[in-house]
Amino acid sequence: MAEYKGVMVYCEAAEGRLLPIATELLGCGKKLAGDLGEELCAVLLGANVSSVAQEAITFGADKAYVVNDPQLGDYQTDSYVAALEKVVKEVMPQIVLMGQTSVGRDLAPRLAFRLDPAASMDCIDLAIDPESKRLLQTRPVYGGNAQATFTYDSDPQIATVRAKAMSPLEADPSRQGEVITIDAGLDPQAIRTRVLEKVPEEVAGIKLEDANAVICGGRGIGTAEGFKELEELARILKGAVGATRPPCDNGWVPDSAQVGLTGKIVAPDLYIGIALSGSSQHMSGCSGSKNIIAINKDPEANIFKEARYGVVGDWKKVVPAFRDKVKELLTE
Amino acid sequence: MNMIVCVKQVIDPEAPPASFKIDSASNKVVPPPGVSPVISPFDEQSVEAALRIRDAQGGKITVISMGVNLLRDVVKKPLAMGADELILLEDDAFTEGDSWSTAYALAMAIKKIGDYDLIFCGRQAADWDAGQVGSGIAEILGLPSVTVAKKVETADGKAKVERVTADGYEVVEVSLPALITVSNELGEPRYPTMKGIMAAKKKEPAIWKPADIGVEPAQVGTAGRRTRIVKLFQPVREGKCEIISGETPEEAAVGLATKLREAKIL
Ligand SMILES: Cc1cc2nc3c(=O)[nH]c(=O)nc-3n(C[C@H](O)[C@H](O)[C@H](O)COP(=O)(O)OP(=O)(O)OC[C@H]3O[C@@H](n4cnc5c(N)ncnc54)[C@H](O)[C@@H]3O)c2cc1C
Ligand SMILES: Nc1ncnc2c1ncn2[C@@H]1O[C@H](COP(=O)(O)O)[C@@H](O)[C@H]1O
Numbered sequence: 001m002a003e004y005k006g007v008m009v010y011c012e013a014a015e016g017r018l019l020p021i022a023t024e025l026l027g028c029g030k031k032l033a034g035d036l037g038e039e040l041c042a043v044l045l046g047a048n049v050s051s052v053a054q055e056a057i058t059f060g061a062d063k064a065y066v067v068n069d070p071q072l073g074d075y076q077t078d079s080y081v082a083a084l085e086k087v088v089k090e091v092m093p094q095i096v097l098m099g100q101t102s103v104g105r106d107l108a109p110r111l112a113f114r115l116d117p118a119a120s121m122d123c124i125d126l127a128i129d130p131e132s133k134r135l136l137q138t139r140p141v142y143g144g145n146a147q148a149t150f151t152y153d154s155d156p157q158i159a160t161v162r163a164k165a166m167s168p169l170e171a172d173p174s175r176q177g178e179v180i181t182i183d184a185g186l187d188p189q190a191i192r193t194r195v196l197e198k199v200p201e202e203v204a205g206i207k208l209e210d211a212n213a214v215i216c217g218g219r220g221i222g223t224a225e226g227f228k229e230l231e232e233l234a235r236i237l238k239g240a241v242g243a244t245r246p247p248c249d250n251g252w253v254p255d256s257a258q259v260g261l262t263g264k265i266v267a268p269d270l271y272i273g274i275a276l277s278g279s280s281q282h283m284s285g286c287s288g289s290k291n292i293i294a295i296n297k298d299p300e301a302n303i304f305k306e307a308r309y310g311v312v313g314d315w316k317k318v319v320p321a322f323r324d325k326v327k328e329l330l331t332e
Numbered sequence: 333m334n335m336i337v338c339v340k341q342v343i344d345p346e347a348p349p350a351s352f353k354i355d356s357a358s359n360k361v362v363p364p365p366g367v368s369p370v371i372s373p374f375d376e377q378s379v380e381a382a383l384r385i386r387d388a389q390g391g392k393i394t395v396i397s398m399g400v401n402l403l404r405d406v407v408k409k410p411l412a413m414g415a416d417e418l419i420l421l422e423d424d425a426f427t428e429g430d431s432w433s434t435a436y437a438l439a440m441a442i443k444k445i446g447d448y449d450l451i452f453c454g455r456q457a458a459d460w461d462a463g464q465v466g467s468g469i470a471e472i473l474g475l476p477s478v479t480v481a482k483k484v485e486t487a488d489g490k491a492k493v494e495r496v497t498a499d500g501y502e503v504v505e506v507s508l509p510a511l512i513t514v515s516n517e518l519g520e521p522r523y524p525t526m527k528g529i530m531a532a533k534k535k536e537p538a539i540w541k542p543a544d545i546g547v548e549p550a551q552v553g554t555a556g557r558r559t560r561i562v563k564l565f566q567p568v569r570e571g572k573c574e575i576i577s578g579e580t581p582e583e584a585a586v587g588l589a590t591k592l593r594e595a596k597i598l
Contacts (some may be wrong), residue, residue: 076504077477102497106479109431109464113471117558118431121462136562141460142361143345145352148460149562192476193506196492200500237598245516255482255517256499261461262515264498270597280349291597293588294573302349307573309595311588313581321582325589329598 004155006038008093009061010084012103013044013052020209021099023059023168025161028126029097030060030169032135035128041065041091045083047073050179057177060169064177065091069184074195075103081110083184088115090182093156095135097126100160112158119158120150122261124165135159143261144284163209163265164288201254206240208257213239214268216259216286218276219246220297220315227252230274233323236330242266242286244276260285275315278303295319333391333486335382336445337415337452338438338465339375341399341406344368345458352566359564361459371409374454378514379410380521381484382452389486391449392416396441398434400427404537411532412524418537419445425542425549433556435468440545442473450491451511455480463513470511478504482517 009029011022026042033040041063042056053064065087071079084107088096096111098104100122112119120137124147127136135157138149208214215234217227227241234241242259243252259266261284271289275296276282283306286292294307295318304310311318344367351364363369371379382393395410398421411418421441429437442451453466463479470477482501483494489508494501496517506512524532542549549555576591578584592598 074502077479102480102495105463106467106477109462109467110471110477112464113432113435113468118435118462118464118468120559121464139461141564142343142352143458143461145349146354146361146564146566148359148564150559151562152559154558192510193478193504195502196505197503198497198500199494199502203499249516249520255496255501262455270592278349279346280352281345291592291595293592295588299575304573304575305349305569305571309588309591310573310575311581311584312575312577313584317581318585318588321585322589325586326592326598329589329593 004092004094006093007033007036007040007095007097008088008091009040009042010096010098010107011042011044011052011056012099012101013046013049016051018052018055018059019099021101021163022056024164024166025097025099026056026059026061027168028161028166032095032126032128036094036133038094039063041093043067043084043087045072045080053179058171058173058175060175062177064179065182066179067182067184069186071186071188071191072184076191076193076195077106077110078191078193079186080107081114082186082190084111085114086185087182088156096156096158098160100162104160108158108160115156117152117154117158119160121160123159123161126159126161140284142280144280164267201256203254203256206238208240208242208259208264209266211240211266212268213237213270214242214259214266214286214289215239215272215274216242216244216276217247217274218244220275221247221252224252229319233319233326236323236327237270239268239270244279244282273303273307274319276303277301278306333385333389333450334448335385335391335393335450335452336442336448337375337378337382337393337395337410338469339379339395339397339407339410340372340457341369341397341402342372342457342459344370345373354564354566356565359561369403369406371406372454372458374456374458374514374516376409376521377516377518378452378454379413379415381481381512381514381518382450383414383522385450385484385486394419394445396421396438398426398437400424407537408532408535409524411535412528413522414528418535420537420539421545422539423541425555426553429553430557430559431462431464431468432558433552435465435472436556437545437547437552438465439469439472440547441540442469444545449508450486451475451509453511453513455513455515466511466513475509475511476506477511477513478506479513480515481512482515484512
């Protein structure tokens with residue numbers, strides 16, 4: 001029987017480019033493949049993704065497998081699991097990595113259960129055990145209050161990786177690699193879902209996950225109007241506004257503003273947490289920020305355990321004065 | 333519409349982070365004393381999703397919970413909210429499973445129930461945050477699945493599901509029977525009414541053992557695990573926050589801005 005060998009990265013792309021998470025996965029996959037002395041390959045699934053294969057190679061893949069099929073235009077569980085299952089069975093990688101994204105969250109467990117073991121979701125550290133050569137999969141558990149390292153004995157070992165947890169390699173356009181096309185072999189009858197509509201939430205300004213400054217508001221902001229004040233501050237800092245879950249649940253901000261374990265992952269140079277307690281689930285989404293600043297009226301709030309600088313006080317008094325001073329300093 | 337909802341009893345995820353303790357020798361979490369466990373929050377939202385469908389068009393809701401030391405006050409909450417029946421997979425053999433052994437046992441229990449149109453799970457359990465069991469059950473039972481739902485409606489043998497994505501949502505149609513995992517965007521679960529609480533008190537859950545669902549004890553719980561925990565640990569936090577103070581909040585705010593400038597953060 002053939003052996004499972006090498007590392008495979010499932011690369012998500014949009015508008016003909018790899019998503020940042022895909023380049024991060026390739027960077028991480030390259031290291032793991034190196035430690036195993038094996039190859040790194042990329043897989044692209046979609047209606048028309050051939051053009052992205054070369055980009056995956058510049059970011060470190062030795063080979064790129066491309067599966068083009070009109071039925072892979074929209075992400076759908078049945079079609080994507082079937083197509084990826086086919087690729088994995090043909091290539092037989094020892095390790096399969098995906099992003100902890102809307103797609104990866106859905107695809108990884110389903111694929112893992114089809115191929116037998118379960119996946120490790122939302123990993124922040126992956127390493128090859130020097131003795132057993134098995135994949136050590138470290139992920140936050142209990143909302144980020146703890147971390148656990150998992151391993152399992154059967155192949156392929158499937159893991160999803162949290163955004164911004166790994167570093168991409170420098171793109172190298174001179175890197176060469178083979179591009180291999182695989183037929184999806186989909187049975188239209190086996191696709192039991194249909195995407196009727198996509199409804200994007202329009203967000204003005206800089207995207208939260210790309211911003212160098214993130215101003216997050218919590219339950220203590222109290223109203224949608226309150227968030228307008230944070231937007232003002234964000235504008236001055238050329239940043240974006242995020243939120244904990246309660247402001248999203250209450251409709252003060254769109255759901256897509258949520259930062260945390262089940263929301264967006266941000267790692268800006270400057271993160272300011274305002275009127276939020278710093279729950280482990282929220283901090284999961286921002287603890288990679290370079291400088292964490294806290295404004296909260298409760299000196300015991302957990303956010304002060306994570307912050308570098310803080311002010312204890314009512315945000316309604318602190319934020320306007322802070323904003324004016326920042327504006328002054330930045331226009332000096 | 334026959335619906336099944338899988339709910340898990342977990343340590344309260346909203347308990348203060350400082351109360352969270354682990355025993356590193358056994359790689360186990362020590363439940364914080366005096367803090368009652370709860371139904372994992374997304375699972376309450378799953379119950380709510382099922383109740384909304386029953387409100388609209390009738391049907392029956394069966395709740396399944398697997399574990400040991402299941403507190404009746406906790407696991408009966410879905411009944412108090414309005415669910416019709418409760419089945420507990422309660423046996424030492426069901427202790428501390430991984431995603432695989434948990435999904436397998438739940439799938440076998442669902443098979444035994446047999447008659448269902450919709451199965452609901454939470455998008456992830458608030459203890460191990462895996463987010464796999466729903467998809468796992470669907471795969472084992474050969475059902476289609478839609479994950480991270482914020483709205484579910486059914487008509488003509490199909491469900492229309494609003495699935496949350498990073499930048500909005502998409503509307504997905506799925507044939508029934510299907511499995512759906514639910515997210516908090518669905519909205520607040522309803523509070524149990526006094527009448528509901530009284531009715532739940534009187535209802536006795538059915539207790540199923542491994543043999544009742546046709547599995548060997550070695551296939552479920554710890555014995556059935558495919559993943560091993562090498563290490564469980566608490567990340568160390570630096571915790572050296574410099575508090576900028578002032579006579580007034582405004583003064584402190586100005587001090588903070590100045591400090592950030594000095595530190596070249598601004
Ligand atoms: C499985 C799971 C996943 C989750 N995922 C996420 C996630 O991705 N993101 C997320 O954010 N949450 C998530 N949560 C919810 C999380 O547990 C917390 O409930 C949430 O983060 C709390 O938000 P908060 O800090 O805004 O509110 P609270 O904890 O209520 O804190 C409000 C804070 O505001 C302060 N405050 C109030 N008024 C003022 C004022 N006038 N001035 C200054 N300070 C004031 C208070 O002192 C308090 O510290 C998740 C929960 C679970 C169980
Ligand atoms: N022990 C359990 N009993 C009942 N349902 C469970 C159990 N474990 C997991 N589930 C269901 O599966 C979902 C996802 O769990 P997980 O994959 O462990 O994050 C939960 O939200 C529940 O709906």
